[in-house]
Amino acid sequence: MDILNELVAWFSDPAQWSGSAGIPARLGEHVYYSLLGLLISTAIAVPIGLFTGHTGVGGFLTASLANFARALPTIGVLFLIVLAAGIGLVPVIAALVALAVPPILVNTHEGVRGVEPRLRDAALGMGMRGREVLFKLELPVATPLILIGMRTAAVQVVATATIAAYVGVGGLGRYIVDGQARQDLTMMLGGSVLVVALAVVTTLLFAGLRRFLVAPGLRAESAVAR
Template sequence: MEILDGLTAWFADPAQWSGSAGIPARLGEHVYYSLLALVLSALIAVPVGLFTGHTGVGGFLTASLANFARALPTIGVLFLVVMAAGIGLVPVIAALVALAVPPILVNTHEGVRSVDPGLRDAATGMGMRGREVLLRLELPVALPLVLIGLRTAAVQVVATATIAAYVGVGGLGRYIFDGQAQQNLSMILGGSVLVVALAVVTTLLFAGARRLLVAPGLRAQAAPAR
């Protein structure tokens, strides 16, 4: 009960809602880092996944590289980039991109590869060329899995962007990092609650996007992220 009272008091403190160290500012920083990393990851992974899925070229290599990237510890990547590029936003984004690319890449590749060959043959028979088959048939059918990959990556990035605090950048991780330094449990819990809430909102946004963009029949066929 004492912990809950402390957490409530922390959120109720007006000082937490103004200034460069206030919740709105830290939340904005966290969303910016997360969104930037997700967009960069999608720009890398979606085209590569579409290409390898459509052509069948490099599929094994793609899956192997993605699985290797999944095994990399994000904090380790962060400190390696810090050693190479110095303190700042670049190491944070590089580490988050390394985390986000694998689920997007694998799901995009598998989504395209899962398209029924009979549908491809029918599209070709109707006069569609390679790019038209990809954009008008394979991508719409693969979209449920692509969105699952994006959602998985987004939630992971939101949760992991707290590492920005460890290299002197802002975001919600500052509350956790500074709370540990000050032995302020309320601050640590407050930062953690905010990160969890942002991850939940992110999940809900992707659920809404899925309902808007994916046909009901395709939604039912979509498999869990790999």
């Protein structure tokens, strides 16, 4: 109960809600790093996944590389990039992109490859050509799985963006790193609670995005498939 009271007192302290080290500023930095990493990852992974899924070219190699990248320790990638590029935002974003690309890429590839052949045949029979089949049939059908990959990547990025603090960049990870340096357990817990809360909000946002972008019939099918 003492630590809970201290945590409530920490959040209730007006000093935590103002200035460059306040919760709003740190939260804004964390969201910025996470969103930038996710957008870059999506811009890389989705086109590649659509191409390999639609054409079947390089699918095995792409999936193998993506699964290999999943095994890389993000903090190790971060420090390797820091050694090569120096301290700053670039190493952080590069590490987050390395983390986020695999689930988006694999889900995009599998989502397109999973479209039933009879649907493709029907689309071709209606006079659609390659690009039309991709964007009017395969992409809409694959969207639920693509969004699941993006949601997985987004939650991982939000949780892992705390590493930004280790290379002198801000974000919610500052509370964890600074709290550890000061042996301030309350600050560390406060930062952890904020990261968890942001991850939950991210999950809820993707649930809303799914309802907006995916047709009701496809939502029901993907729910059954999962």
